[in-house]
């Protein structure tokens with residue numbers, strides 16, 4: 001015998017697998033898209049499919065992009081002297097929405113030699129003068145900064161990190177804009 005509400009339950013499970021969505025919300029969403037607003041539900045399904053198919057990472061910096069090279073890397077009005085290293089493409093969205101940074105970015109979401117080589121190449125190609133670590137402050141990020149700085153071993157490059165205003169352990173997306181602005185302005189040498 002066919003299990004009852006199999007598809008509905010599968011949908012609930014799918015929503016519940018998203019970050020920050022509990023079973024209760026997942027059930028509400030599933031009910032909403034399958035019954036309350038089925039047209040919206042189909043639209044959502046289409047959006048998800050398109051996003052999964054077309055959104056990728058920028059070849060140069062790792063930012064979210066729909067092309068090989070992201071808008072920021074392709075924008076020659078950006079200040080090439082400054083490079084902010086972030087932990088996730090989400091952090092780029094945060095910094096971009098604040099409009100306080102006009103340099104370029106590099107996403108360092110894992111530590112491997114390939115990615116570090118790519119970062120080194122990015123710095124050389126763009127003639128970067130200052131590397132700003134825009135990491136979530138904490139012991140791990142201090143160790144990571146030291147490691148990256150050592151690996152890059154670049155001369156004539158200033159290394160700095162965003163500082164005051166960003167509380168330890170709070171990720172960039174949860175920081176208010178004013179604090180972020182202060183943190184960038186008050187960046188300190190690593």
Ligand SMILES: [Zn+2]
Nearest residue numbers: 058061070073
């Ligand atoms: Zn890019």
